[in-house]
Amino acid sequence: MEIKHSLNGEATHRILKRPRVTPRFLSESEIREEFSHHQSGVARINNGSYGSCPGSVLADQRRWQLRFLQQPDDFCFNTLRKGILASRTLIKDLINADHVDEVSLVDNATTAAAIVLQQIGRGFAEGKFQKDDTVLMLHCAFQAVKQSIQAYVTRAGGSAVEVRLPFPVKSEEEIIMEFRKAIEKVKSDGRRIRLAIIDHITSMPSVVIPVRKLVGICREEGVEQVFVDAAHAIGSVKVDVKEIGADFYVSNLHKWFFCPPSVAFLYCKNTNSSSDLHHPVVTHEYGNGLPIESSWIGTRDYSSQLVVPSVLEFVNRFEGGMEGIMKSNHEEVVKMGKMLAEAWGTNLGSPPEMCAGMIMVGLPSRLCITSEEDTVRLRSHLRDCYGVEVPIYYQGVKDGEMGVRDKNGLITGYARISHQVYNKLEDYEKFRDAINQLVEDGKVCKMLLTQ
């Protein structure tokens, strides 16, 4: 693979320099072929959890892996660093970062959270921060992030505050209002907010957050640093890190950007404190900046970090490239969500403009989803007995709240359906029919058998 060096020494991949004659767009059967390793007979409507990777990118990955196995010393000395730089450079352009030094590759958003929170933890340990200085997060932040805050912030004497967001949600304003209220409360308690962690697209329940506006509020209110957990973002929504304006921004490339597991980028705006970020696995590269530290954390398989160029080749075989794919995924998932809500007599968890490639669809109240355990049961039952893979979310209704009702009772469960290029109408019809069957049979969650 040819890597050209531009005059300022940055490596760029030849794809950017020499546009070749574009092959025609992928046909339906070619797309099917690219994902032929997906288990047939399964309605795979959960692209959000583990993502997906086309055959041509997997083939590229295997080529990289083979090169390592053939002559590992030569690979590590001569090939690896250049390949990682090429990937980082492509990502920098995609996300509109200023400089490739701001882009590090790590395993996943979970690792990025540990990196950022370790920096905060050191602030407490070394006396830069005081006891009760606060880290702010959304109530529905990913569980790993919450635990990371416990491990590095609470343990070090810091305090954590959760912002509860409404769900179902009707507009961005509801979120903005709750967020501002929460910050003002913390400030009125006399506490300093050292870090705010904001999801770009929350996981469960999944909603697109008005992240640029929330970052703006953080700046107005004197929050010291802002970390955007955008695990689902790239390949799902437009990502412009300068426009969003956060100090740190992480997104997984293996969820919606067709990379194999696993690889994520962590963007760190060039500031004074960004030089004190370190990868938790320390090697001889310690002190050379996070991108360099992350590019060597001991012997391991780095191939998933090297295939970004072949991913771009893949997405450019779709009409409109990445933008086209995002638009089509969004339109389809909204269409399917509405179809399901109508078929079941339920609702959507958010308006279409607050979702990307995933949407929350209310499940019939007759299923009696009354706890998280019920959602696990239902999900397993759907997997084992109906061949449907879809995550389910439990939304209890608190005292004093109206809740949302269908004609039989309160809606307390939502399915998070997703749409990616390999999905078909039949996937959602299969899901629709499975739920209708369960309701018709009078099944409630507590009685569902799983294998």
Next chain:
Amino acid sequence: MASSLDSQPTANGTFAADPASHIAKKPKILSTITPAEILSEFSHHDPSVTRINNGSFGSCPASVLSAQKQIQLQFLCQPDDFYVNHLQPGILRSRTLIKQFINADHVDEVSIVDNATTAASIFLQQIAWGFAEGRFQKGDAAVMLHYAYGSVKKSMEAHITRAGGHVIEVPLPFPVTSPDEIVQEFRRTLQRGKTGGRRIRFAVIDHVSSMPSVVIPVKELVQICREEGVDQVFVDAAHGIGCVDVDVKEIGADFYTSNLYKWFFCPPSVAFLYCKRSVESSCNLHHPVVSHVYGNGLAIESAWIGNRDYSPQLVVPKAVEFINRFEGGIEGIKKRNHQGVVEMGEMLAKAWGTHLGCPPQMCSSMIMVGLPACLGIWSSEDCLKLRTHLRDKFAVEVPIYYRAPKDGEVGPVTGYARISYQVYNKPEDYFKFRDIINKLVFEGFTCESLSNEKA
């Protein structure tokens, strides 16, 4: 624990059985592997390269790689099902096998991580918390060998020095003539370190040092640590399993880590970290990448650090199956590798008129062979340039170590090649290396002539 899906057909008829569980349940009696089969198992190695550096990146046979691919495909096929039904039982299976190999008491003591570098960070992070939380005081000491791996030294700086700890290095002789030299230096350093009432909180001891490579008398050093009141002992045995005997109870350290992709035929990368259960600080260890299973013990934490490719951790049973195709299993392999590398090392030293860096009983499957002094190796940079030259011009892959000469030495040997011997090596590999060095000597080559080439 065992997969329940062994006899269930899946919707598209593939992956009827979890490949890893099948191996563990039904050990096959296979005939001893033949030389032709060994060649085939490593046919993905570049045939034009004389590969005598198994120590750096290890090696993995085709049958293990093939099992790995199957597991990767199984994940890609239905990832949710893989995560819910296969991943954790598979990791537990691997951990159980490792526990048996290393003679640990309980599988809870065995965690699987990426590599020894990660294990060192895990251990040192726990120590750093000790300083932050007031259990240790500024100035409390940590001891490591001068030959500790570069990444471990940096990790000490990042976690210990930064937290206020005082790092002491044990100077070690090289060439070394007996384990006693090491034992004496170690004891001397510990006693010096304790002067003024300083507390030594832990020691990091290599089992097989990297550069220069020497088998350290680790059991004796652990014993000295106990005698001298060192709180915790961490053994960095990156090269341990498959290379030297690993009996964690006999060695007696609190923590012991070894890579499985170097000498145990696993793909990159997978390592184990053993944490003695009876040690209080064992339960304070955490994986630095925190997930929803935080607080459930290191073994559980390490088994889920976010979505990634866990396949190297799941093929340990297949690697064991491969090992058992050799006469004597891993013991037979270790013995033959050791004999092979000593024989080849002695052959080279004789051919070049140099010497070995340590006696045979202090080496494993790697040995340090002095390079002719006339090659003019005067720095670590020279070593790197020579190594690159050997790779680029002669397709020989071998790491070179620089040993600074002592005052008054005449015509000192300052460069040592670390040759290794693994099942795929043949005497011709070393004859080729011998001849190339002889050719360079004959041509009056010196490292200085490489100064204008890129390193």
